[in-house]
């Protein structure tokens with residue numbers, strides 16, 4: 001068995017201090033391997049987003065071990081966290097596109113963290129990625145000129161253009177209708193399979209569970225045993 005790209009061991013997490021301190025995650029353990037599409041489900045407030053932000057090196061791991069791409073994140077210095085983040089594509093429910101930039105410029109932004117990619121290559125790769133998500137005719141449009149589904153596709157293109165080893169997606173279909181939501185997830189799945197990326201996707205949307213290789217469930221801060229593949 002190869003090493004997991006994400007190895008979570010006995011992670012606890014707390015919010016608040018003093019008498020307000022509250023435990024949110026309880027002894028969470030999971031191993032996620034290269035190329036896997038894993039969906040995390042669970043009730044609102046159960047701790048899914050918290051876990052995703054810990055994996056994404058966006059929040060400090062307090063207790064336990066969180067190894068991402070071979071790097072221990074707990075107590076890691078800032079520059080190592082930044083290095084890990086460069087290998088992760090993030091897709092959040094609020095797509096966070098910059099309104100003053102076109103679709104292509106929004107996508108291109110994530111390549112600016114990669115100095116080995118020239119500006120010309122970045123422009124070309126961004127346009128190609130938008131083409132891949134079905135927005136070839138929309139590269140020069142601004143976010144306010146695009147529909148919710150189109151904006152979400154721009155966010156996917158932005159997350160995938162740098163060929164990240166890991167894609168973390170939090171409710172990527174929440175604002176979308178059934179068909180668009182499914183399209184968006186299938187695009188993510190096929191692009192990630194082509195690039196060999198690992199996808200961890202949080203969703204309440206039962207209709208997309210079949211794209212997963214595995215489904216894991218969070219309840220009251222505890223990750224329940226992994227179910228076998230649904231496909």
Ligand SMILES: Nc1ncnc2c1ncn2[C@@H]1O[C@H](COP(=O)(O)OP(=O)(O)OP(=O)(O)O)[C@@H](O)[C@H]1O
Nearest residue numbers: 015016024042043044045046047048049050051218
């Ligand atoms: N910054 C914070 N400070 C204090 N409590 C927080 C903070 N962020 C989240 N929480 C609490 O932690 C718990 C887990 O929140 P989290 O967002 O991880 O859940 P979730 O499973 O992603 O929920 P949802 O499906 O509604 O997004 C909730 O009780 C929430 O109120």
